[in-house]
Amino acid sequence: MRISRFIKHLIPTGWRLNWLLAILIVILAGPCLYQQIISFRLPMVTESPMVDWFIRMKMVLIIWLFLFTVYVISKKTPIRWLNLGFGLLLLPCCFIATSSISGIDYAYIFFPALKILQGTPVFDIYFQYDLFLALIATIWIKLGFPLGELQSAGQLSYVIALGAVFFISQKLFRRNFLSVILLIVLVLIRIYASTWDIIFHFQATPLRLDLWLIVFVIIWLKGPFHVLTGFACGLLIFWHRNFGIIHTIAYVQLLLLLSFIQYTQYSKRLPSKQRIQILIKQLLPNLLIILAFYIAFSLLFRNENANAASYYQKIGIGFLPMSNDSFFWYYMTIFPIAFILLYHMREQVCEKYLVMGFFVLFCTIGNCIYYFGRSHDGNLFNISISLIFLLFYVFDLVDRLLFQSDEVSWIMTLLKKRLVPFMAILLTSLVTFTYAGQITAKVSKQFDTVLSGHIHHSDPFAPQQPEIINILQIVKNITRDSANVQIFDENSEKEFLLYFYGNYKPQGYFHPFTSWIFVDALTTHLQDALNKGDYILLQTDVYNDLFAKRLVNVGLTYPIDQRLTLIASAKSR
Amino acid sequence: MYSRYIKPQTLFSIILMSIWAVHFVHTMYYLDDVSGWIWNQNLVYPDGTIAPWQPIGEHDGLEIYVLFISTFLLIALTYVLSAMSRFSIRRVFAILLFLSFCEQAMSLMLWFYGTRAKAESIVLNIKQNTTLKQASIIFIDNDEFLLDISYSVISLRKHISPHIFSVASNDKTQLIIPNLAQENQSILLNQTSFSHINLLGCQAKIVIFKGDRQHDLFGLVIRYWGMLLFKPYALEAYLSSLTYLRVTPIHSDAAQSCSAW
Numbered sequence: 074m075r076i077s078r079f080i081k082h083l084i085p086t087g088w089r090l091n092w093l094l095a096i097l098i099v100i101l102a103g104p105c106l107y108q109q110i111i112s113f114r115l116p117m118v119t120e121s122p123m124v125d126w127f128i129r130m131k132m133v134l135i136i137w138l139f140l141f142t143v144y145v146i147s148k149k150t151p152i153r154w155l156n157l158g159f160g161l162l163l164l165p166c167c168f169i170a171t172s173s174i175s176g177i178d179y180a181y182i183f184f185p186a187l188k189i190l191q192g193t194p195v196f197d198i199y200f201q202y203d204l205f206l207a208l209i210a211t212i213w214i215k216l217g218f219p220l221g222e223l224q225s226a227g228q229l230s231y232v233i234a235l236g237a238v239f240f241i242s243q244k245l246f247r248r249n250f251l252s253v254i255l256l257i258v259l260v261l262i263r264i265y266a267s268t269w270d271i272i273f274h275f276q277a278t279p280l281r282l283d284l285w286l287i288v289f290v291i292i293w294l295k296g297p298f299h300v301l302t303g304f305a306c307g308l309l310i311f312w313h314r315n316f317g318i319i320h321t322i323a324y325v326q327l328l329l330l331l332s333f334i335q336y337t338q339y340s341k342r343l344p345s346k347q348r349i350q351i352l353i354k355q356l357l358p359n360l361l362i363i364l365a366f367y368i369a370f371s372l373l374f375r376n377e378n379a380n381a382a383s384y385y386q387k388i389g390i391g392f393l394p395m396s397n398d399s400f401f402w403y404y405m406t407i408f409p410i411a412f413i414l415l416y417h418m419r420e421q422v423c424e425k426y427l428v429m430g431f432f433v434l435f436c437t438i439g440n441c442i443y444y445f446g447r448s449h450d451g452n453l454f455n456i457s458i459s460l461i462f463l464l465f466y467v468f469d470l471v472d473r474l475l476f477q478s479d480e481v482s483w484i485m486t487l488l489k490k491r492l493v494p495f496m497a498i499l500l501t502s503l504v505t506f507t508y509a510g511q512i513t514a515k516v517s518k519q520f521d522t523v524l525s526g527h528i529h530h531s532d533p534f535a536p537q538q539p540e541i542i543n544i545l546q547i548v549k550n551i552t553r554d555s556a557n558v559q560i561f562d563e564n565s566e567k568e569f570l571l572y573f574y575g576n577y578k579p580q581g582y583f584h585p586f587t588s589w590i591f592v593d594a595l596t597t598h599l600q601d602a603l604n605k606g607d608y609i610l611l612q613t614d615v616y617n618d619l620f621a622k623r624l625v626n627v628g629l630t631y632p633i634d635q636r637l638t639l640i641a642s643a644k645s646r
Numbered sequence: 647m648y649s650r651y652i653k654p655q656t657l658f659s660i661i662l663m664s665i666w667a668v669h670f671v672h673t674m675y676y677l678d679d680v681s682g683w684i685w686n687q688n689l690v691y692p693d694g695t696i697a698p699w700q701p702i703g704e705h706d707g708l709e710i711y712v713l714f715i716s717t718f719l720l721i722a723l724t725y726v727l728s729a730m731s732r733f734s735i736r737r738v739f740a741i742l743l744f745l746s747f748c749e750q751a752m753s754l755m756l757w758f759y760g761t762r763a764k765a766e767s768i769v770l771n772i773k774q775n776t777t778l779k780q781a782s783i784i785f786i787d788n789d790e791f792l793l794d795i796s797y798s799v800i801s802l803r804k805h806i807s808p809h810i811f812s813v814a815s816n817d818k819t820q821l822i823i824p825n826l827a828q829e830n831q832s833i834l835l836n837q838t839s840f841s842h843i844n845l846l847g848c849q850a851k852i853v854i855f856k857g858d859r860q861h862d863l864f865g866l867v868i869r870y871w872g873m874l875l876f877k878p879y880a881l882e883a884y885l886s887s888l889t890y891l892r893v894t895p896i897h898s899d900a901a902q903s904c905s906a907w
Contacts, residue, residue, distance in 0.1 A: 384689070386710075387688065387689045388688055388689050388691070388696065388700075388702060388705065389688040389702070389704065389705025389706055389707065390696075390700050390701060390702060390704070390705070391701060391704060392704060392705050392706040392709075392710075393704050393706060394681065394685045394705075394706040394707075394709060395681075395706070395709060395713065397672070397675075397676040397681075402668060402672050403668075405668045405671075405717065405720060406661070406664040406665050406667075406668050408717055408720060408721055409660075409663075409664040409667060409720055409721045409723075409724035409725065410660055410661060410664050410724075412721045412724075412725065413660050413664075413721075413724060413725055413728055414657075414660070416725070438714070438717050438718075441713070441714070441717070442710055442714055445706075445709055445710045445713045445714060446706070446709075446710050448706065448709070471657065474654055474657060475654050478653065478654045480654070485654070488654070563699055587697075587699050587700075589697050590696060590697060590700060591695060591696065591697065592694060592695060592696070592697050593695070595697065618698075619698070
């Protein structure tokens, strides 16, 4: 009896049961087949260390206990103390490293920084990860901080990004408890479930992937049409080209949608000409600011080599196709749900909530471009801040939808009270259970790091490395301390160290060496260097395989170690 | 005019329609092999042009743009379906049926014409090969051509010779003798199980590889149709470049009269 009443309750008024069943069969046939094709598997599960069920359940129980404690404390303690507590808890989670950093990844940021410091014009510098990260590294080096400690900036960005999402979600969401679970899920997924340490790749920190939060906070404080928002987008394009453009597109999408909504709302009161005038007046300043920044950016960074850099995308270097069993195909269902709920509830929620919701949606879709490029499931963790934030936004929308319903029945009362907290806790439990191995491994590594008296692991960029000193000594002896030495080593980290500690100036556009795409262009560059009388410190096997027969004007070659050969120009002898 | 307010119950149908829409895009993307065409839209350079340390084996063509746009199409499709469901459930039902039908039809059509183009290409290359002209028995080894072996064998038998057999990858040759095949029988062909194999005449084994102009299914069918409709004179050259055959004459007692052996 109860079940039949429940089914009747689910059927919208006016729907005929037979049609509903027919449509359900058609609609469910798709998902069933979908499930057959794409097995449901959370990303990178196979990379997570295997642990038995007991440990998984223990982890889930710990999370439940933590949630219960927070729930009890939140009833008795003012919210600001609770927030302070969470802020303090975030510090060890973010600042204690679980592994060393990737020297190769950081070299791609240090190289442009070194060139900026040496006075190379920005249009003549190759930025693999855009200007912003290189500027941070430039300031870091200028201040004389240890190179490897740049990871602290990345760790700080996590605290700020997670903190910002947590605090703003508290203001937006109907339930504070949902914000707390959001923060816990973010910490679990972004920090602990991912395969690598959060600062292993500096390019994957919020300093690169989550700068949309800057625009998000400005929209929160000043509104979407304020000139400061347009100014922030312009600056993002200028300093942070690729993601700047992506987030600006998200912002423009937001403006257009809001204008459309306003246009339909004004229709009852104003003539169409007046409506369009109001909208143009509202849109124009910010669009012009963005355009001005884009033109300035294009002029400043105009360089014939910049086209060569765009070949990375044209050739597809480093790009991966999306797998047909990627978890992302499941996540994609969130986008339409979020849009439809936000759009239909536009008159039931406050304007700020609506604007922030649409912006999070468009930014999340924009951020997915990062994953669409190199569709490795590990990259889903890198953009998980926006992905999870949007998911919880949908939870909150569902909560509001249920809460605003005036239907009175026992089932609706139950759904109103329990559905969304249940879904959020279920998600937390699922994540904890699935990634228990990775989470426990990372937590124990953090404990080990602290017990060893440090918060970071060994620094691959530390000065006084015997191998680097030895190579530099030999090179300086042979070249008689010549400053005209160019270094080409596939080990980008070592290549950078030789440039940095040898006080050499990187010549040409592409650095590190592995960023060169075309053999002919590289040959021309090397030949020019030899013609100028420069010394070339080149990887021996690369020289033998690629350039030994191509280069002319080669003088003597000196093997420096097992990997590197110093090539002297016939002029420099 | 329908209400702007969503009833909690409608949420259920929005979720289902969203899942259906994603499934629709997913099927279009992979089952119909549109993805293969998308992934192949990268600049290709001759060997040795790109530095060897660059991972050029990894590429995804236009995927970034296609998936980005698909996300918005997904939103639009789900929105339209959910909006229409408020007016007429029957119409939504009809649309879903129609779209599912189109999707399946496209999938079938691509498979049919793609396989046909591949088979025609193999037939053409076999006919042009002097060694194979003399062979009375041809074995097709498992190929990397992604052609359905049984389909290709049937197709080749029709066009070339009845004595064309497929070879299993585990070195045990599966022979389907035409007469027996009609009775749905097959036997394992090797020296022990079928000792008279050597008496059957000149034999050859072919392995089928992707040719220089072998494309994904979607691109293949588009080009095949394009050639059929607009450039029929270039079709033969295009088809012969689709596959590459490696022919190995098989030594046998009865093969002494065959010049290539």
